[in-house]
Amino acid sequence: MSVNFTQKHKHEMITFENVTKLYGKAKALNGINLDIQPGEFISIVGMSGAGKSTLMKLIIGEEQLDHGKVLIDGIDMSTVKSKDLPYLRRKIGIVFQDIKLLPKRTAFENVAFAMEVSGHRKDKIDKDVPKILELVGLLHKKNNFPHEMSGGEKQRVAIARSLAHRPVLLLADEPTGNLDEVNAAEVLELLLKINELGTTVILATHASDLVNKINKRVITIEAGQITLEQATKGKYKL
């Protein structure tokens, strides 16, 4: 590994400097400036197509920006080679609206899969996975397949999987989008708990009630630009 992603945080977790991302001629992001501190819980809100997902993709290096600069943990993303991206992604947990669990694998195997991919030994996997499942409150379902679980439980397994590498940063892109109120609340609670344990969490959503309940920093994006920034106890109104 040529890039050290595990250094202590003397600087912001994430810095966006005047970031612009174009899809053809359309500006998905237009001059975004944003600092996210280590340990922060930040909600990024906006309608679909406002640029939330593009912002997330820039953080994990899935997309290249057109102007400006993105720093992750002090590292300029434009200097990270594509062969080093996998190592960066092991420091970032990602959760999606469509959950993306492997249907033919149990909860345990789905979480273990993330650890297998990065070359962990079986004994370490057998030791760590139950702990992570316990953290998300699903140890009792470790041998269940995704179709045997509720939507909220599935999303919690996905969160467990994203935590398998002990990431410093957790990106949640509409994690409650497909869930009912009860399940959504469960997932949100889990995200807050993970944040309390020290992981920086970025939550992208358009569910205003969810954001308004938690009293954390809120960034509002509209048409690729930040239109409102509320430091703490942020509220979001459409």
Added chain:
Amino acid sequence: MTINTVTFYRIIRTGFVNFWRNIWLSMAASSVMIVTLIILSSLMLMFVITNYSVTSIRERVDISAYFKVGVTESQVLRIKTELERNNTIKEVAYISPADALKDFRDVHSNDENLLDSLDELGDNPLPATLQIKAKTLEDYPAIDTELQSEKYADVIDKVNFQDNRLVIERLNKILRFIVIFGVVLTVIFALIAILVIFNTITLTIFNRREEVEIMRLVGATNWYIRGPFLVEASIYSIAATIITTIALIPILMNLPEIFQYIAPNGVNNSFFGNNGFATALVNDYISNIVTSGHITLNIILLMFGQLIIALALSVTSTMLAMRKYLKV
């Protein structure tokens, strides 16, 4: 890229799992590979056998000059030295009347009547002989004419030249046909193999697109994602090589007899400069088979060659499919 043994094992295992999950596709890919290898190997064998025949016939071409009775050995040897100075002649062998008689007795050792009448004759009726080999086949007619000329009329009784050049020319034509036909057929089937494997791997990528996507998101390296596909392609190659070799074993086991039949004592390569180094190598190799009778090593070598070709084909098409459909 850091790959430890655990990761390596996981890549291999995933490759095997993929092979079994799409067993019908895998079998189709392996089958087309088998057809390609069988065509390639049989054409190669046909080439080798025909080439060996040509070589052995070429070797049998020579000119024998039979001397008149009463010509002394020293006279014959002087002519031998003279001929050896001719730069179209490669070698001249002297067979004395005594040697000729001994050979004759050996050849006809079963024919009591003939040997009895030979004994009754008392004297050795056989003449001294010079056996002449030319450097190239084209030189023979000139040598033939020279030996029959006035210059040697006093000493040489008879010149025996069997012109096998027509047969050789015909065999060479067959050889050329085998090479062209073989190359064309092999290229066609190699392309079919590449296409089938390309499609198989594409379908495997499609079947596993969810898994691949998740792998990327949880930080799998590109080689971790690609590895199983390459393993799968290698399994096609190995399976095809083994099956092809088993199918060819009946022919391969009989090769020593076939070569023995063509040329009982093997062939002497020093004589065939104009047939190319590779041919000389092949013939030398066959001579070894004929004289030693060891065929196992040759089967292993053939297998190895097939495996290399099969791997080259499958890895190429897999790489192409991955480049197109696997965004890593």
